[in-house]
Amino acid sequence: MTLNEIAKKMCAKGKGILAADESTGTIAKRFKSINVENIEKNRLNFRQTLFNSSAMKDFIGGVILFDETIRQKSTLGPSIPELISKNGAVPGIKVDKGAKPLAGSSNETVTEGLDGLRERLKEYYDLGARFTKWRAVYRISDKFPSVQSIKSNAHALGRYAALVQEAKMVPIVEPEVLMDGSHNIDKCFKVTTEVLNECYNELEINKVDLKGTVLKPNMVVPGSDCKDKSSAEEIAKKTLDCLKRNVPADVPGIAFLSGGQSEIESSKNLNEINKINDSNFLITFSYGRGLQASALKEFGKNQDNIENIQKAFNHRAKMNGLSTKGKWSEELEKEFAA
Numbered sequence: 290m291t292l293n294e295i296a297k298k299m300c301a302k303g304k305g306i307l308a309a310d311e312s313t314g315t316i317a318k319r320f321k322s323i324n325v326e327n328i329e330k331n332r333l334n335f336r337q338t339l340f341n342s343s344a345m346k347d348f349i350g351g352v353i354l355f356d357e358t359i360r361q362k363s364t365l366g367p368s369i370p371e372l373i374s375k376n377g378a379v380p381g382i383k384v385d386k387g388a389k390p391l392a393g394s395s396n397e398t399v400t401e402g403l404d405g406l407r408e409r410l411k412e413y414y415d416l417g418a419r420f421t422k423w424r425a426v427y428r429i430s431d432k433f434p435s436v437q438s439i440k441s442n443a444h445a446l447g448r449y450a451a452l453v454q455e456a457k458m459v460p461i462v463e464p465e466v467l468m469d470g471s472h473n474i475d476k477c478f479k480v481t482t483e484v485l486n487e488c489y490n491e492l493e494i495n496k497v498d499l500k501g502t503v504l505k506p507n508m509v510v511p512g513s514d515c516k517d518k519s520s521a522e523e524i525a526k527k528t529l530d531c532l533k534r535n536v537p538a539d540v541p542g543i544a545f546l547s548g549g550q551s552e553i554e555s556s557k558n559l560n561e562i563n564k565i566n567d568s569n570f571l572i573t574f575s576y577g578r579g580l581q582a583s584a585l586k587e588f589g590k591n592q593d594n595i596e597n598i599q600k601a602f603n604h605r606a607k608m609n610g611l612s613t614k615g616k617w618s619e620e621l622e623k624e625f626a627a
């Protein structure tokens with residue numbers, strides 16, 4: 290398969306990406322909230338339960354894994370990447386080494402992980418990965434994000450994406466403008482515009498073939514502490530407008546992060562965006578919390594109740610699958626609850 294074909298498979302209409310690449314530290318927080326011990330056995334048990342659910346075939350085009358998980362063998366027989374491929378999705382891997390304090394700035398980060406990346410990519414390819422993810426993080430405040438943060442994170446994303454294509458995998462380019470703060474939706478629009486522009490500038494300098502990439506952006510939303518709430522219609526309009534202005538048309542797929550939105554909000558907003566999507570971008574989800582929150586709750590109640598955990602996950606995957614077609618509705622959510 291060409292990189293363009295892989296990118297289109299990951300974002301195929303009706304499907305999206307499951308971001309199950311929480312680092313051991315992040316999954317510790319998720320498990321703490323449900324009183325589950327953060328040990329390898331439990332992490333494998335939760336994840337393989339999702340990867341083996343019936344929703345995989347119909348609604349999931351790709352799964353992003355963490356380093357530990359891509360090396361694991363499922364207790365069901367195949368290795369984790371084999372299990373994912375068998376169920377019709379493309380296995381992928383998070384390759385950045387996390388957002389680290391940015392020297393010269395206060396309270397901003399730059400994502401690290403370029404040293405030794407070429408060698409790690411070769412290993413991941415041999416383990417079955419066909420795409421990768423790198424997340425840059427931007428904070429909004431009166432003085433942030435700084436030019437320094439926008440430029441250094443974009444530079445790293447450009448070099449990362451070039452190395453990944455050299456290794457014959459599709460890079461997911463993830464510049465995440467955080468929802469934290471009291472800024473309004475227009476400020477988010479402005480910052481997202483600046484961030485996307487600098488990222489595509491660097492991808493061009495680094496000769497990245499955009500047809501073989503996927504963008505994973507934030508939606509354009511007001512800060513979580515902003516008093517002026519926005520309707521899903523406004524979020525959809527501004528998000529699509531921002532993407533059409535700032536993402537080159539060669540990019541085949543755009544897969545949003547959920548970024549702290551609730552499960553319902555992230556489905557509803559994605560649905561509104563697809564209802565008005567008049568671009569050629571395949572617009573879908575690459576959710577972590579937006580896909581897993583209910584399933585995690587069930588796992589917390591009883592780790593061995595595979596049926597209930599899968600039922601919760603299947604439902605969220607189905608709802609988001611419908612949102613990629615603009616066919617989601619509150620009534621369908623209610624039907625499931627009943």
Ligand code: 13P
Pocket residue numbers: 308424463546547548549575576577578579
């Ligand atoms: P959330 O959907 O929970 O924001 O996670 C997506 C992700 O992969 C962030 O890097």
